[in-house]
Amino acid sequence: MTGTLVLAGTPIGDVGDAPPRLAHELATADVVAAEDTRRLRRLAQALDALPTGRVVSYFEGNEAARTPELVEALVGGARVLLVTDAGMPSVSDPGYRLVAAAVEKDIKVTAVPGPSAVLTALALSGLPVDRFCFEGFLPRKAGERLSRLKDVAEERRTLVYFEAPHRLDDTLAAMAEVFGEGRRAAVCRELTKTYEEVRRGPLAELAAWAAEGVRGEITVVVEGAPERAAGDLDAAELVRRVRVREEAGERRKEAIAAVAADAGIPKREVFDAVVAAKNAAQSAP
Numbered sequence: 001m002t003g004t005l006v007l008a009g010t011p012i013g014d015v016g017d018a019p020p021r022l023a024h025e026l027a028t029a030d031v032v033a034a035e036d037t038r039r040l041r042r043l044a045q046a047l048d049a050l051p052t053g054r055v056v057s058y059f060e061g062n063e064a065a066r067t068p069e070l071v072e073a074l075v076g077g078a079r080v081l082l083v084t085d086a087g088m089p090s091v092s093d094p095g096y097r098l099v100a101a102a103v104e105k106d107i108k109v110t111a112v113p114g115p116s117a118v119l120t121a122l123a124l125s126g127l128p129v130d131r132f133c134f135e136g137f138l139p140r141k142a143g144e145r146l147s148r149l150k151d152v153a154e155e156r157r158t159l160v161y162f163e164a165p166h167r168l169d170d171t172l173a174a175m176a177e178v179f180g181e182g183r184r185a186a187v188c189r190e191l192t193k194t195y196e197e198v199r200r201g202p203l204a205e206l207a208a209w210a211a212e213g214v215r216g217e218i219t220v221v222v223e224g225a226p227e228r229a230a231g232d233l234d235a236a237e238l239v240r241r242v243r244v245r246e247e248a249g250e251r252r253k254e255a256i257a258a259v260a261a262d263a264g265i266p267k268r269e270v271f272d273a274v275v276a277a278k279n280a281a282q283s284a285p
Contacts, residue, residue: 009022012217030053032055088114135159238263
């Protein structure tokens with residue numbers, strides 16, 4: 001009889017948000033794998049649920065090496081509880097490797113649902129929530145960050161990102177450049193904590209605000225690209241869309257075809273706009 005892997009959500013700020021089942025799982029699990037064992041013990045003390053099983057660290061630096069050890073415990077019948085510093089394991093946190101390895105061994109995987117910065121920020125943003133996609137952390141290097149943003153420049157679903165406070169101003173400036181300065185967004189800071197703040201506005205305005213310095217845990221929610229009718233797209237917008245795709249690595253012919261398909265117009269119309277823009281640029285003094 002194999003064991004069970006339990007993924008447990010932990011508070012993203014207010015310890016009072018801990019799901020009731022978390023205390024029971026902490027107190028009864030055979031093994032507790034925690035991203036930070038010191039933070040785990042503080043949480044367990046706050047919940048009056050000190051672990052009785054073995055406590056081990058499970059973080060980015062040892063995730064690959066420790067996964068086989070935990071799988072072995074699961075195969076042997078252990079109940080293994082996986083927790084991270086905040087939110088749900090494996091969502092931009094350690095956990096995916098262990099879940100995949102457990103599934104491969106046909107080991108039961110279940111969850112204790114809990115707080116999520118992604119869903120909390122999305123709900124508070126004031127932006128559409130019927131369709132969204134989570135993009136995690138953007139690359140640290142400017143060029144790679146721009147490339148990643150260009151990949152979703154025409155994404156119509158609401159976008160959710162995590163970001164470090166010291167990179168927030170550069171990220172918002174890059175978003176304004178790629179998505180457009182007027183695209184609506186919300187910066188959610190220190191969710192459920194004492195200094196919780198949700199700043200909403202156009203990307204350019206948020207970038208200027210962030211340039212003054214921001215602290216805390218950050219989640220950024222960005223409005224999806226507007227769905228325009230064919231008649232709403234002028235030549236400049238068609239050219240911009242082609243340029244974004246070219247800079248993301250597409251050949252011009254493919255980019256023109258894709259933009260035309262998205263806009264519902266003939267490829268010739270997009271081609272003519274691109275050629276006219278090129279000629280105008282070459283003739284400019």
